[in-house]
């Protein structure tokens with residue numbers, strides 16, 4: 001098969017479009033012929049590498065993908081050759097107490113497709129049958145692949161962990177990334193009032209088009225916690241989505257008493273100073289999570305397929321141009337999800 005892979009960590013130049021043996025589906029696995037893959041920032045982090053990451057080279061990046069069933073390993077039932085599918089990239093062991101309790105994203109042997117397991121920048125990928133979800137006829141593989149990881153992550157954070165309720169107010173810090181744009185849509189669907197902080201009119205226009213009620217441009221107003229405070233009658237918001245990390249001090253300030261700070265990432269870096277007085281003084285809860293459960297995946301993909309939620313699509317590149325696609329992602333030039341077309 002054709003695949004995009006790398007033999008060593010480094011910049012975009014380490015990515016090669018080349019031949020690689022088509023994987024054999026093992027017991028409980030299904031071989032998927034991919035039609036579309038989507039890029040995530042994770043792909044760039046894995047390519048760059050971090051201390052302690054161990055890859056079985058050559059490594060194929062890519063967590064998101066959709067296509068058709070092309071082969072069945074042993075002990076697989078319920079799937080047939082040709083079935084259209086979208087992939088849930090969370091690989092739980094299926095046996096540990098967390099997996100059995102339906103909290104497979106807390107699995108003790110948890111892995112992510114494309115992170116330490118060969119992923120979807122390829123014509124074929126072998127994944128556990130339990131990680132497939134039916135893709136309805138007529139629903140574009142590209143739109144499903146683009147939605148999967150970001151909406152799954154956002155749903156788990158806002159709804160399953162964050163308990164967002166109708167009538168609550170929520171602030172999304174950073175209005176243009178994949179997870180954050182998903183958060184805006186999910187928050188609106190949940191009946192919340194959405195405040196979005198972003199840099200520049202183009203990104204804020206995107207947030208507005210997705211349903212954000214109040215826009216704050218931090219490129220012209222650096223004191224955005226104060227802006228939030230003023231917009232909420234000096235109350236603050238019930239929930240803050242902060243996947244930047246370094247903005248936690250501002251998120252604490254923008255929060256109402258009893259507020260919840262939700263985080264699934266740290267686009268601004270992992271380490272920063274916080275003032276503990278805000279946490280106890282304002283009765284704040286900090287709620288972290290990573291990816292989502294199988295139940296979350298089914299719920300959120302059904303909403304995607306029903307047209308209630310929709311990934312914003314940026315450019316679509318042929319698989320052979322995955323390197324150019326990653327360069328665009330690294331430069332932050334995209335507005336929405338960058339995808340790969342695989343034929």
Ligand SMILES: [Zn+2]
Nearest residue numbers: 093096099107
């Ligand atoms: Zn497990």
